[in-house]
Amino acid sequence: MAREKTREEVMDPSGDVGHVTSVGLLLRVWAALTVLTVITVTAARFDFGNFNLWVALGIAAFKASLVVLYFMHLRYDRPFNAIVFVVGVVFVALFILFTLMDTSSYEEALIPGYAPALESP
Numbered sequence: 001m002a003r004e005k006t007r008e009e010v011m012d013p014s015g016d017v018g019h020v021t022s023v024g025l026l027l028r029v030w031a032a033l034t035v036l037t038v039i040t041v042t043a044a045r046f047d048f049g050n051f052n053l054w055v056a057l058g059i060a061a062f063k064a065s066l067v068v069l070y071f072m073h074l075r076y077d078r079p080f081n082a083i084v085f086v087v088g089v090v091f092v093a094l095f096i097l098f099t100l101m102d103t104s105s106y107e108e109a110l111i112p113g114y115a116p117a118l119e120s121p
Helices: 007-011 023-044 049-071 079-110
Strands: none
Touching: 023 049, 049 079
């Protein structure tokens, strides 16, 4: 008769399977991702003004979170790995924020037909 594994044995990264997700849960997550993809395509047809990028990034971040949590099993992993993931996402968000803040300096270059005068030496 096989004995039941303890929590430490299940969480051991030595090669044993740590968590098996039910097919039903994976299908529900897949359905949610499909619905979010339809929402993404639908949102691309509307003009949200200055919020176009933020809407797209918000939907993409939510979809990425579902993939990481369920398909990559981060929901059932050690809390330290979740902290590392969240810190990584925060830093990516900061990098994007600083990049978007800097683009306002170059808006003049985005005007069609506009070219600053070149100074001769």
